[in-house]
Amino acid sequence: MQSIIKIQGVSKTYASGFTALKSVDLEIRRGEIFALLGPNGAGKTTLISIICGIVNASSGRVLADGVDIVDDYRQARSLIGLVPQELTTDAFESVWDTVSFSRGLFGKPADPDYIEKVLRQLSLWDKRHSKMLALSGGMKRRVMIAKALSHEPRILFLDEPTAGVDVELRRDMWEMVRGLREDGVTVILTTHYIEEAEEMADRIGVINRGELVLVEDKAELIQKLGQKQLHLHLQTPLTELPPSLKPFNLVLSEEGTQLTYTFDAHQETSGIADLLRGLSELNIDLKDLQSKQSSLEEIFVSLVHRPES
Amino acid sequence: MNINGIRAIYRFEMNRTRRTLMQSIISPVLSTSLYFIVFGTAIGSRMGEIDGISYGAFIIPGLLMLSLLSESISNASFGIFFPKFSGTIYEVLSAPVSPFEILAGYVGAAATKSLIIGALILLTARVFVDYSIAHPFWMLAFLLLTALTFSLFGFIIGVWANDFQQLQVIPLMVITPLTFLGGAFYSINMLPEPWHTLTLFNPVVYLINGFRWAFYGVADVHMGLSLGMTLMFLLICLTVVWWIFRTGYRIKP
Numbered sequence: 001m002q003s004i005i006k007i008q009g010v011s012k013t014y015a016s017g018f019t020a021l022k023s024v025d026l027e028i029r030r031g032e033i034f035a036l037l038g039p040n041g042a043g044k045t046t047l048i049s050i051i052c053g054i055v056n057a058s059s060g061r062v063l064a065d066g067v068d069i070v071d072d073y074r075q076a077r078s079l080i081g082l083v084p085q086e087l088t089t090d091a092f093e094s095v096w097d098t099v100s101f102s103r104g105l106f107g108k109p110a111d112p113d114y115i116e117k118v119l120r121q122l123s124l125w126d127k128r129h130s131k132m133l134a135l136s137g138g139m140k141r142r143v144m145i146a147k148a149l150s151h152e153p154r155i156l157f158l159d160e161p162t163a164g165v166d167v168e169l170r171r172d173m174w175e176m177v178r179g180l181r182e183d184g185v186t187v188i189l190t191t192h193y194i195e196e197a198e199e200m201a202d203r204i205g206v207i208n209r210g211e212l213v214l215v216e217d218k219a220e221l222i223q224k225l226g227q228k229q230l231h232l233h234l235q236t237p238l239t240e241l242p243p244s245l246k247p248f249n250l251v252l253s254e255e256g257t258q259l260t261y262t263f264d265a266h267q268e269t270s271g272i273a274d275l276l277r278g279l280s281e282l283n284i285d286l287k288d289l290q291s292k293q294s295s296l297e298e299i300f301v302s303l304v305h306r307p308e309s
Numbered sequence: 310m311n312i313n314g315i316r317a318i319y320r321f322e323m324n325r326t327r328r329t330l331m332q333s334i335i336s337p338v339l340s341t342s343l344y345f346i347v348f349g350t351a352i353g354s355r356m357g358e359i360d361g362i363s364y365g366a367f368i369i370p371g372l373l374m375l376s377l378l379s380e381s382i383s384n385a386s387f388g389i390f391f392p393k394f395s396g397t398i399y400e401v402l403s404a405p406v407s408p409f410e411i412l413a414g415y416v417g418a419a420a421t422k423s424l425i426i427g428a429l430i431l432l433t434a435r436v437f438v439d440y441s442i443a444h445p446f447w448m449l450a451f452l453l454l455t456a457l458t459f460s461l462f463g464f465i466i467g468v469w470a471n472d473f474q475q476l477q478v479i480p481l482m483v484i485t486p487l488t489f490l491g492g493a494f495y496s497i498n499m500l501p502e503p504w505h506t507l508t509l510f511n512p513v514v515y516l517i518n519g520f521r522w523a524f525y526g527v528a529d530v531h532m533g534l535s536l537g538m539t540l541m542f543l544l545i546c547l548t549v550v551w552w553i554f555r556t557g558y559r560i561k562p
Contacts, residue, residue, distance in 0.1 A: 052399075054399050056557055056561060074311070080403070082400075088395055088399065092325075100317075101320075102400060104314060104316055105314050105317045106314070
């Protein structure tokens with residue numbers, strides 16, 4: 001599939017000396033929903049800000065629909081809509097005025113019918129005369145989205161769209177994003193909720209400490225996320241793994257006091273019963289055992305520390 | 310050219326002016342009127358003419374300049390400082406608008422507001438003082454040039470300022486004293502040495518005198534020099550603004 005955004009070797013070091021991005025390469029496919037996952041401070045917002053023209057890249061370049069975002073900024077930016085993470089709004093403006101302002105700013109002639117459609121879609125029509133300062137946080141978030149959609153962008157960036165948003169609005173937002181995709185809009189969203197990426201994305205990219213650690217189809221990543229680990233603490237240390245336990249692909253800790261068994265929680269049988277039977281046949285006594293699902297943060301950490309393949 | 314973009318910024322700024330009519334238009338006109346009442350009508354009647362002009366009329370160009378400078382600066386600086394402060398500047402930065410278009414919107418609106426205030430002050434002055442305008446074309450030219458130049462200067466201050474105090478410091482601590490000491494209320498020829506010579510280093514002297522020449526055909530410095538100084542300051546401001554957009558100074562990391 002043809003890519004709509006091509007990021008080539010983009011790095012960013014801020015004046016403070018902090019390196020937010022280290023030579024990131026990424027291609028976003030036309031019409032997909034791409035989720036960029038990463039812990040706080042990973043570089044998600046910096047990457048989006050560079051593509052949208054809010055931050056200058058230290059090196060590298062970005063193409064949006066084939067045009068350079070710096071050299072041909074007019075063409076590139078008119079394709080892109082951005083919903084930033086912070087709820088930054090003009091407090092004294094009305095909903096209608098602020099959304100119309102955005103449309104004009106992006107060079108589009110006034111189109112009250114279109115603005116009405118966007119406001120209705122986002123359940124903002126009744127609030128069109130309200131001043132921004134009178135709106136709740138969730139409503140403000142909707143207005144931010146309406147502003148980003150006001151100029152009919154082909155690419156939409158949603159930076160942490162559901163941070164601090166109630167369940168209803170989150171569902172609405174997911175619904176809206178799907179609708180946009182049906183209209184052919186490419187959507188790039190950042191999040192640190194794995195659930196959100198699971199629900200929405202076609203592909204997922206994980207970014208950590210300014211590096212893109214992985215880009216994968218959602219289905220494959222979910223497979224990995226489904227893995228659980230069982231830690232078995234042994235009464236007496238083992239020097240090596242008994243041959244009969246080989247099929248379980250166990251990992252023996254360095255001191256020989258702990259066995260780690262990785263299994264797929266989505267599978268019908270976890271294999272735990274077989275493993276425990278095998279251990280008791282070998283008279284290996286257990287002091288303790290615990291199973292746990294990798295949290296997103298642990299997945300990030302394991303991805304970061306994963307050896308280069 | 311993104312005409313819709315310019316219009317959007319311009320209209321946004323003018324809406325802000327409309328919302329704050331008391332503070333942005335009425336209050337500067339009122340405070341300048343007080344000067345006319347006190348210095349023009351009350352004290353002015355007891356003062357002699359300067360260069361053949363009654364005192365009340367003599368101070369009009371200077372007073373007009375005083376409000377023009379401070380209003381242009383404060384309006385333009387706030388216009389760009391506030392989005393920077395609140396974060397809404399993200400939208401302007403991410404929009405397909407060129408630096409020129411951004412300036413045309415913000416500075417154009419600030420200059421428009423200054424011109425409105427200038428016109429209102431002139432009309433109000435008429436109530437208290439009798440005056441005439443010898444060179445209407447040049448009067449308008451100086452009015453326009455000053456409004457534009459100092460709106461640009463305000464834009465620079467707004468970009469530079471990191472907080473509300475910095476936003477106020479230049480207009481209050483630099484521009485107001487320079488205007489008061491720049492011959493708004495007196496002819497600089499009335500000053501003894503070395504003050505007379507020192508005053509010639511005050512750029513506002515040239516603005517006020519150019520303006521006064523346009524009104525009454527007399528001034529302390531030659532009109533060409535006034536025009537040259539105004540244009541020079543305009544050029545300096547344009548250069549600084551060009552540099553701001555080229556480097557992204559304090560607006561784009």
